[in-house]
Amino acid sequence: SFSAPNFQINYRFLPKWEFVYLRSKTTNLLRRPIYTTVEAYYEPKILAVNYLSYQATEKLTISLFEGTIYSKGDSIVSKHASPWMYNPIPLIGAFVVNKLEANSIIGVNIGYTAGNFARLYGQAAVNPRSSGFGGQLGVRFMEPFKITNLFLQLEGNYTSNKLYRSSNPRLNYSHFNLPLAHTKGESFAEVVVRANYEIKRFYTDLRVVYYSLMDYSSTSHLALYDVGPRANNSIFFTNFELGYRFNKKMNFSVFMNYLVRRDASTSQLTNYLNVGLKTSLINSYIDF
Numbered sequence: 001s002f003s004a005p006n007f008q009i010n011y012r013f014l015p016k017w018e019f020v021y022l023r024s025k026t027t028n029l030l031r032r033p034i035y036t037t038v039e040a041y042y043e044p045k046i047l048a049v050n051y052l053s054y055q056a057t058e059k060l061t062i063s064l065f066e067g068t069i070y071s072k073g074d075s076i077v078s079k080h081a082s083p084w085m086y087n088p089i090p091l092i093g094a095f096v097v098n099k100l101e102a103n104s105i106i107g108v109n110i111g112y113t114a115g116n117f118a119r120l121y122g123q124a125a126v127n128p129r130s131s132g133f134g135g136q137l138g139v140r141f142m143e144p145f146k147i148t149n150l151f152l153q154l155e156g157n158y159t160s161n162k163l164y165r166s167s168n169p170r171l172n173y174s175h176f177n178l179p180l181a182h183t184k185g186e187s188f189a190e191v192v193v194r195a196n197y198e199i200k201r202f203y204t205d206l207r208v209v210y211y212s213l214m215d216y217s218s219t220s221h222l223a224l225y226d227v228g229p230r231a232n233n234s235i236f237f238t239n240f241e242l243g244y245r246f247n248k249k250m251n252f253s254v255f256m257n258y259l260v261r262r263d264a265s266t267s268q269l270t271n272y273l274n275v276g277l278k279t280s281l282i283n284s285y286i287d288f
Contacts, residue, residue: 008021025044100171103173109121123136136155154193157182210235233265243257
């Protein structure tokens, strides 16, 4: 999504505990009808995230998270967000605050390191008020088969069609009409495969993403109403990159990549061939 002002604290306490406290001002693209400035302001809302992690063993990490959108009024009435917005304890926003004032997602993350070469990870998330749910399972291999600088990843994601929505659409998980979570929003199953290898500053990177969209609407997170038709569809995305890295600190590289995207609903095939110079000073990641 578009950038937003935010405040974050990362606090480690005791040997095995860590807490992340994040608050951000987000925006609905709905202008206030009454204003005294040159241009009417957009409707604001607050994103509050509480993330608590426990390092159970050297290899196992378990985390509890809560993300809540708090109302600051609508296009007519402006008001302060609920004082529960400042609360650092997970689960309060999901069960205490009125559903017309807050929209919460709660869940658990688990990460486990197998040996010295694989990291298994998973997530389960639920919206208690909409009964929406989602999940993730994945594994990352670091130098498998003892091949130096080889990286492999396999990941699966799923969300239902109500995970990020609220009965008050102004509290949907969105910012500037874009989803705050996944690029596709919700109502999808996704498979991600990635491989990366480097030798003597030459590198290759392969990403393959497959989406199965179920009862999907690209406008389901709009702050006023859902205007889009529902559809079932699949999208296949592949990106292959070959390059030479001059500077690892800034990732200054010369590269060539080839991107293919196929949309089954329209039989549309998109091809891109790119050649250029780049750094990692600006994050540019496309997989949708």
